[in-house]
Amino acid sequence: MALMKRLFLKIVYTPRALTYNVRHLSTEVAHDDSPVEMENPFTKEKRQCILCKFNITPDYKNYRLLSQFQSPYTGRIYGRHITGLCQTKQAAVEREITKAQNCAYMPYYYKDKTFFKDPKLFDPENPIRSHRF
Amino acid sequence: MPSYEMAMIIRAMPKVELKNALMRISNGIFDRGGIIRKIENLGYRPLPYKTSAHGLVHKEAIFFVFKIDTATTVVSDLKEEYSRDVDVVRQRVFKVNEESEHACTLETELLPPAYRKEVQEMIKMGKSQVNRFRHKFSYNSGLDYYPFQK
Ligand SMILES: [Zn+2]
Numbered sequence: 001m002a003l004m005k006r007l008f009l010k011i012v013y014t015p016r017a018l019t020y021n022v023r024h025l026s027t028e029v030a031h032d033d034s035p036v037e038m039e040n041p042f043t044k045e046k047r048q049c050i051l052c053k054f055n056i057t058p059d060y061k062n063y064r065l066l067s068q069f070q071s072p073y074t075g076r077i078y079g080r081h082i083t084g085l086c087q088t089k090q091a092a093v094e095r096e097i098t099k100a101q102n103c104a105y106m107p108y109y110y111k112d113k114t115f116f117k118d119p120k121l122f123d124p125e126n127p128i129r130s131h132r133f
Numbered sequence: 134m135p136s137y138e139m140a141m142i143i144r145a146m147p148k149v150e151l152k153n154a155l156m157r158i159s160n161g162i163f164d165r166g167g168i169i170r171k172i173e174n175l176g177y178r179p180l181p182y183k184t185s186a187h188g189l190v191h192k193e194a195i196f197f198v199f200k201i202d203t204a205t206t207v208v209s210d211l212k213e214e215y216s217r218d219v220d221v222v223r224q225r226v227f228k229v230n231e232e233s234e235h236a237c238t239l240e241t242e243l244l245p246p247a248y249r250k251e252v253q254e255m256i257k258m259g260k261s262q263v264n265r266f267r268h269k270f271s272y273n274s275g276l277d278y279y280p281f282q283k
Contacts, residue, residue, distance in 0.1 A: 046237075046240050052239070057230070060227070061140075061175065103140040104182065104222075105175075105181070105196070107182060108181075
């Protein structure tokens with residue numbers, strides 16, 4: 001018991017002695033160490049969709065870009081949960097694809113096979129939110 | 134005069150005839166007091182689907198885009214004229230998109246549902262409506278008892 005008490009005292013008192021020493025040394029510096037108003041330095045960088053990031057406006061004449069948002073199997077437009085676009089850009093992409101299909105720049109029921117090797121902008125197997133299917 | 138884009142698909146034909154066809158199309162615009170800002174040739178390529186026009190089935194065509202300024206009332210007139218043109222396979226007129234600055238809202242869309250504005254509005258709307266699981270039906274008979282056999 002006596003040993004325990006001694007240990008306890010040692011643990012409790014050593015830090016105090018230390019802090020006292022430190023305080024004593026840095027009395028002048030403590031003045032500048034007051035809290036500073038600043039933004040949270042740990043906030044994450046704001047995520048942007050790929051079209052906003054590169055400032056691209058989808059256009060019906062650029063059917064090669066638009067075909068990247070089309071399924072190679074059915075020609076349907078991938079949803080927002082797959083493409084990872086913001087609402088405005090997704091709506092614009094869908095609108096322009098409809099226009100391009102309407103004036104025969106782009107097929108309705110398949111993807112042009114010359115664009116099959118284009119870089120993939122997203123992975124349909126890993127959607128942001130789960131599929132309905 | 135608002136700006137329009139005319140996507141014209143012209144049937145495959147030799148250069149001399151193509152020139153004549155383009156002249157004819159352009160003159161149609163000029164005759165109605167419009168101006169052409171630009172004519173873009175998107176090239177000769179196979180159509181994504183076969184298209185029949187004026188009794189012929191087309192599988193390849195030449196793609197052109199006319200950027201024009203015309204009066205709004207003239208557009209339907211132009212369309213009617215080009216629909217009679219034998220060399221035009223397909224034609225579409227679109228209004229030019231206005232440049233709009235918008236900030237990306239992806240960050241707010243990826244928040245958990247309870248923090249999303251659209252979801253909050255949906256919850257609010259749901260609360261304002263009658264909940265058929267909690268709502269107690271009233272007979273509106275003015276009587277304090279039910280007059281019929283239950
Ligand atoms: Zn965006």
